[in-house]
Amino acid sequence: MSDDHPGFDTRAVRAGQHRTAEQEHSEPIFPTSSYVFGSAAEAAARFSGEQPGNIYSRFTNPTVRTFEERLASLEGGERCVATASGMAAIYATCAGLLAGGDHIVSSRSIFGSTTLLFTNFLGKFGIGTSFVPQNDLAAWEASIRPQTRLLFLETPSNPLTEVADIRALAELAHRHDCLLVVDNCFCTPALQQPLALGADIVVHSATKYIDGQGRCVGGAVVGDAGRVGQEIYGFLRTCGPTMSPFNAWVFLKGLETLSLRMRAHSASAAALARWLREQPGVQRVYYPGLEDHPQHELASRQQSDYGGILSFELAGGREAAWRLIDATRVCSITANLGDAKTTITHPATTTHGRLTPEQRAEAGIADGLVRVAVGLEDVDDLRADLARGLDA
Numbered sequence: 001m002s003d004d005h006p007g008f009d010t011r012a013v014r015a016g017q018h019r020t021a022e023q024e025h026s027e028p029i030f031p032t033s034s035y036v037f038g039s040a041a042e043a044a045a046r047f048s049g050e051q052p053g054n055i056y057s058r059f060t061n062p063t064v065r066t067f068e069e070r071l072a073s074l075e076g077g078e079r080c081v082a083t084a085s086g087m088a089a090i091y092a093t094c095a096g097l098l099a100g101g102d103h104i105v106s107s108r109s110i111f112g113s114t115t116l117l118f119t120n121f122l123g124k125f126g127i128g129t130s131f132v133p134q135n136d137l138a139a140w141e142a143s144i145r146p147q148t149r150l151l152f153l154e155t156p157s158n159p160l161t162e163v164a165d166i167r168a169l170a171e172l173a174h175r176h177d178c179l180l181v182v183d184n185c186f187c188t189p190a191l192q193q194p195l196a197l198g199a200d201i202v203v204h205s206a207t208k209y210i211d212g213q214g215r216c217v218g219g220a221v222v223g224d225a226g227r228v229g230q231e232i233y234g235f236l237r238t239c240g241p242t243m244s245p246f247n248a249w250v251f252l253k254g255l256e257t258l259s260l261r262m263r264a265h266s267a268s269a270a271a272l273a274r275w276l277r278e279q280p281g282v283q284r285v286y287y288p289g290l291e292d293h294p295q296h297e298l299a300s301r302q303q304s305d306y307g308g309i310l311s312f313e314l315a316g317g318r319e320a321a322w323r324l325i326d327a328t329r330v331c332s333i334t335a336n337l338g339d340a341k342t343t344i345t346h347p348a349t350t351t352h353g354r355l356t357p358e359q360r361a362e363a364g365i366a367d368g369l370v371r372v373a374v375g376l377e378d379v380d381d382l383r384a385d386l387a388r389g390l391d392a
Ligand SMILES: *Cc1c(COP(=O)(O)O)cnc(C)c1O
Pocket: 085, 086, 087, 088, 111, 113, 114, 154, 158, 183, 185, 186, 204, 205, 206, 207, 208, 217, 218, 219
């Protein structure tokens, strides 16, 4: 693309960099809690907001700002604010935009801690949440009340990879004067840009694919200058769940290789999904790239590839799932995802273990379900590892 409109990969490598007088090539880390002023008058001007500039790293930090500008550019948003974790991003969004008495309508297929945040903590402050099946548009609409301010979803969902129609839900939200918030953790902007599809706010757990190597915990919120740059930023700078400059630097470097990695994760996940489907003992494979996935066509329209997460259900229930997991030697038994190292989990007894058996059945989390977040190892080695598990 042209100089005026650099392409995604160019922005992933270069957006947000402001070289210092040292002329460093790579972005520097600024490990400083505060910044000095030339005079008492300058200090006063900074504090009053008359003069722009750094005051204290809970408010702004140059390394964090470079990460924010780069991610804002990749998501196509006016502003990004970085947070201490993905959960801090979701909490800051709610705390910045909502007040007691407001109401959220959320997909029920969301990250477990997000469900707990909505029910146990926002609930304490008088913010109610209704949960709906992700792909039932009529249920979303029926749950909207006069007090509803936010619609919240994650797509594809974890672990069953249900794909939500962002454009349709954005239209529904706007028809009812609500905002649509999308957790874009599984796709990242390399595969899906919710703001371009009509969403108002994107939240991220940078811990996952943005880091890409399982090193740091962090998050981000992207959207317009008013809501994100003022209301959500205002909450963050006062209440404090901000990102450290060290973590911002790791995430910044992660963004430089994001689209290469997402393509590689997707290619290996697709190959494994197709192979798993042919294996005896595997009842069902969940991956949006498979032609018989219920929202395959929607995923093809809305995403540029299908991502690195797949799940499959074994006929032998929990015992078969645990046997398979325990027989693998390459895959790591850990709950994280978005890592170069492939991770394998049993959702029914870990991420979804706190649900009652009825809630799990309703959510479609069978005892024989195994989730794999496909990493960057040789796909032949991963196939052999899962084959060892299936033979066990
Ligand atoms: C991990 C995750 C979160 C929470 O992020 P943390 O960085 O762990 O706080 C939120 N949403 C999704 C989809 C996640 O996978």
